[in-house]
Structure formats: structure tokens, C-alpha cells
Amino acid sequence: MNFREKTAWLNVIAMVAAYSLYFGLLLSGHPAGREIFPMLWLFGSIAVAHAVTVIVGTVILSAQAPKSERARADERDRAIRRRGATMAYYVLLVGMMIVGVYMPFIESGVPLANAGLFAIVAAELVNSAVVLMSYRRGWHG
Amino acid sequence: MSFREKIHWATLVTMILAFGWYFLVYPWQIVGSPAGVMASAGMLVPVTIAIIVAMTAATAFLAIRSPREVDASEDERDRSFHMRGTHLGYYPLVVGIWINILLIFSGIGQAAQLNVMIATLVVAEVVRIGAQLYLYRRGY
Numbered sequence: 261m262n263f264r265e266k267t268a269w270l271n272v273i274a275m276v277a278a279y280s281l282y283f284g285l286l287l288s289g290h291p292a293g294r295e296i297f298p299m300l301w302l303f304g305s306i307a308v309a310h311a312v313t314v315i316v317g318t319v320i321l322s323a324q325a326p327k328s329e330r331a332r333a334d335e336r337d338r339a340i341r342r343r344g345a346t347m348a349y350y351v352l353l354v355g356m357m358i359v360g361v362y363m364p365f366i367e368s369g370v371p372l373a374n375a376g377l378f379a380i381v382a383a384e385l386v387n388s389a390v391v392l393m394s395y396r397r398g399w400h401g
Numbered sequence: 402m403s404f405r406e407k408i409h410w411a412t413l414v415t416m417i418l419a420f421g422w423y424f425l426v427y428p429w430q431i432v433g434s435p436a437g438v439m440a441s442a443g444m445l446v447p448v449t450i451a452i453i454v455a456m457t458a459a460t461a462f463l464a465i466r467s468p469r470e471v472d473a474s475e476d477e478r479d480r481s482f483h484m485r486g487t488h489l490g491y492y493p494l495v496v497g498i499w500i501n502i503l504l505i506f507s508g509i510g511q512a513a514q515l516n517v518m519i520a521t522l523v524v525a526e527v528v529r530i531g532a533q534l535y536l537y538r539r540g541y
Contacts, residue, residue, distance in 0.1 A: 296506060339481075339484070341488070342484040342485060342487075342488040343484055345484075345487065345488040345491040346483070346484045346487040346488060346491075348491055349487045349488075349490055349491040349494065349525075349529070352491065352494050352495065352498065353494065353522070353525070355498075356494065356497070356498055356518060356521065356522060357522070359498070359501075359518075360498075360501060360514070360515065360517075360518030360519075360521075360522075361515065361518060361519075364438075364511045364514055364515055365438075365511075368505075368511070369505060370505075372505055373502045373505045373506065376498050376501060376502045376505075377502065379498060380495060380498055380499070383491075383495070
């Protein structure tokens, strides 16, 4: 498994762990699902923990990887990145239509903001998962 | 100019005209009131119908003019342009939804939020299609 594939795994695992916790807490009735400050506090803490995990993990993986694998992204890496973003675009487009066009008629405030966050997280997760699957399946652009 | 490029041009021009009309004609003085939402809903109906009619007519016209290209599947270059364009369109969409989340906390009204969301979708689509057209034109 090369350096970029390992970082793709790191992204997917960190995202699933962090945001399963966040949305799991919301579903279990945490006040972050109803009030602004608990939401900002919980989401901020989890987003920072997620970012730190990814940064530290990437630094460790980078230190362990041979120099040849840490070279700039090649044509295939860029094609895989674009493929991931393409899939994520459609997920976010649908999410945005639901959150921005339909939900304002039935919800407002924090639940609406959480739905928006869920759309972004779902799109980013699809992005990372497609990147990972493309490396796993040997997709070459 | 290929069939796909012409379709992209038709989509871009249709979107700019339809949503340009929407944002120019929208009664901004009532955006803070509940009537603003109804105005948005009412105006989105003709916008949607206009886009469907214009795109159907343009596609039919272009298909009749170049029947051999209609059934041709996307080649390597088309797929590459599609992915590059969509990749570029993804970022305005993400930024737009973050702006919307921040605006929710600032107490923005329903109609204003709806309009910000529509503007985000339009910008993302214009970037996506515009980038593809740029690549076709540049002959990348």
C-alpha cells in the first residue's frame, strides 16, 4: 500500500470516527441538536480533533514512507482526486437542495445548520471513499 | 464545435438567462417577510419550466443537425473535462453551504437563505459548465 493510499485510509477512518460520534450524540439527544453554543462547542471540538488526527497521522505516514512515494501527485493521483470530487459534487448538490430549498420550510436554526453539516460531511466522506476505492481497485484515470 | 460542447453552451446560456431574470426581477424589498418565500417559490416555477423547455428545444435542434454525434458515448477527453469541471464546481458549492450555515446563526430570514442557496447552486453550476467549455475551447 503506497503513501497516498494510506492517507486516503486515514481520511476515511478519521472522518467516520469523528462524525459518527458527532451525529450519534445528536441522535441520542445531545443539546447540540437544539442550541447554538453546545453545537458550536461540540462540532468545534470534534472538527479540531479530526483535523489534528489527520495532520499527525499524515506526518507519521510521511515520515515512514520512502521519498519516492512522497513525491508530488502524478497524473493518476490528480485524476483520482478529481474523480472523488466529481462524485462528492453530486452528493452535495442533492444535499444542498434538500437543506437549502426544502428544509427551510419545515426547520430553522440549529437543526438546519446540522443538516447542512451532514450534507458536507456526507459529500466529503464520498470524496474520500471514492479516492480510496480508486487506489484499491487500481483505477488509472 | 462538438455536439457536447454545443449542449454545454446551451446549458450555460439558459442558466444565466433564467437565473439572471430571477435575481433581477425578484422583489428584494420583501425578502425579509414571509411573502419573500412565496415570491421565490412562485418565480422558481417559470424558471424551471423555461429551463426545461429551452434545453429540450436546444437538444432536439442540435440532435437533428448532428444525428451521428447524438449516440456517441463520452470519450476519454469528454470524461476528463467532465471531471475537471465538476472538481472545480465542488469548491464554490462547499463554500456556499458554509456561508449558509453561518448565515443561519446570524438570523437570516427564510427567503434570503433560499436565495443565497439558489445563488450558490447557480455559481457552482456556472463554474462547472464554464470550466468544461474553457477546456473544450482551449483544446486541452
